Amino acid sequence: MARKYFVSANWKMNMTSAQTVSYLGRLIENLRDLKLKSNVVVCPPFTALRSASTYLDYEKDIDIELGAQNIYWEEKGAFTGEISPIMLKEFNIDWVIVGHSERRRLFGETDKEVKKKIRTAVEHGINPIICVGENIDEREEDETYRVVGGQVNAALEALSNVDYKDFVFAYEPIWAIGTGKAASSEDANDVTRHIRALIGSKLSPEISKEIRVIYGGSVNADNFEGFISEPDIDGALVGSASLSPKKFAELVKIAERQRG
Numbered sequence: 409m410a411r412k413y414f415v416s417a418n419w420k421m422n423m424t425s426a427q428t429v430s431y432l433g434r435l436i437e438n439l440r441d442l443k444l445k446s447n448v449v450v451c452p453p454f455t456a457l458r459s460a461s462t463y464l465d466y467e468k469d470i471d472i473e474l475g476a477q478n479i480y481w482e483e484k485g486a487f488t489g490e491i492s493p494i495m496l497k498e499f500n501i502d503w504v505i506v507g508h509s510e511r512r513r514l515f516g517e518t519d520k521e522v523k524k525k526i527r528t529a530v531e532h533g534i535n536p537i538i539c540v541g542e543n544i545d546e547r548e549e550d551e552t553y554r555v556v557g558g559q560v561n562a563a564l565e566a567l568s569n570v571d572y573k574d575f576v577f578a579y580e581p582i583w584a585i586g587t588g589k590a591a592s593s594e595d596a597n598d599v600t601r602h603i604r605a606l607i608g609s610k611l612s613p614e615i616s617k618e619i620r621v622i623y624g625g626s627v628n629a630d631n632f633e634g635f636i637s638e639p640d641i642d643g644a645l646v647g648s649a650s651l652s653p654k655k656f657a658e659l660v661k662i663a664e665r666q667r668g
């Protein structure tokens with residue numbers, strides 16, 4: 409059985425609530441005639457989750473899922489500025505992005521913290537989209553497998569002996585994010601295959617066959633088909649190209665066509 413494609417928009421720090429509603433209206437207009445066979449997810453900023461959730465609740469005919477961009481590992485308390493899993497659950501979110509390279513790099517998030525976030529998410533029934541990837545120096549020094557492997561193994565520790573519904577790994581080489589310089593689909597597939605092998609050895613071969621491993625980093629309508637034609641790439645986490653509902657819908661349509 410082919411794995412279901414997973415196409416997720418990561419809006420990062422873009423979109424007000426009002427813009428979110430207008431975006432979703434246009435996205436749905438573009439996708440309405442399709443009976444979606446892929447997981448289609450949008451991850452707005454926290455402040456737009458309420459309006460996105462209300463809007464998507466009302467649009468029952470189309471299954472667009474909601475994700476958050478971050479989560480904190482405590483349920484409540486003196487953690488100024490953080491958002492807890494219980495707060496996120498109020499918006500019926502299905503997914504949460506964890507360990508994005510911007511959070512690791514700009515906000516000093518460590519593997520240890522990423523682990524706590526993954527564990528918290530799954531304990532609250534929220535599926536993590538776990539981001540991993542090397543920077544340009546690491547790539548040039550042939551350190552990709554060591555760096556990505558370390559991040560993946562840390563994440564997998566958080567997933568052993570817990571009950572989870574689903575999770576996704578997003579391989580996002582840092583040098584490809586927001587640069588217009590995507591990895592080649594073959595190179596990306598080498599790394600996603602490696603991630604799948606690690607899932608197989610740390611969790612189980614069965615789980616590794618089911619779990620979606622996706623690519624992120626300058627994905628657009630010109631390169632997306634190449635990525636999902638690879639055997640070990642099951643979709644994409646999309647930043648810049650997801651900010652236009654039309655462009656994001658294009659990507660979803662490419663995935664839908666690929667599954668025929």
Ligand code: PGA
Pocket residue numbers: 418580584585586587588624625626627645646647648649
């Ligand atoms: P990009 O971002 O598509 O703009 O490269 C991807 C991401 O950061 O998830």
